[in-house]
Amino acid sequence: NAGVTQTPKFRVLKTGQSMTLLCAQDMNHEYMYWYRQDPGMGLRLIHYSVGEGTTAKGEVPDGYNVSRLKKQNFLLGLESAAPSQTSVYFCASSRGATLNTEAFFGQGTRLTVV
């Protein structure tokens, strides 16, 4: 089973460039999340979605946009990349947020903005 797949795995951007990170899950999960992981700061929530067509802001949403046009996909966009967005990005999905929900993570996207 593929689980949660992130594309691409590595990317180098120049300041001001834009890009889209793709997250795909094959578990028919309702909830999807985008996190960033930085040394000494742990994982911080950027945006999340509780179902197809919905999105919501997390702790650190500035500079990012998201879309959930299809249930299985959650896209994270950087409109104008900045060096502060250099990080490892993780996508996750879960069935829900109440009982017996287990979150599954992708392998991450390592993004460097120069």
Place this chain on the structure above:
Amino acid sequence: KQEVTQIPAALSVPEGENLVLNCSFTDSAIYNLQWFRQDPGKGLTSLLLIQSSQREQTSGRLNASLDKSSGRSTLYIAASQPGDSATYLCAVITDYKLSFGAGTTVTVRA
């Protein structure tokens, strides 16, 4: 805002010793608590999920306890092995999202 703390930040033990990893959280109104393992440069692998109504959960050499009223969870790893070396993260699930601790980095010496 939910704050999650993991102590210690790092731990080094000889092979065969039992590991005890601690996680505390400030808001006891959680749905679930999940423990993850992360190897260097890799993603997060789910180890155990404890529902808010449960007191503990076991999987092989791993046992996790949850005391929701005091805002604490403990992950026990019995008879540690070098392959257990990794960073262990706990996450509490509230308001539709997971809040993470900074993790405990474990080194098991052969």
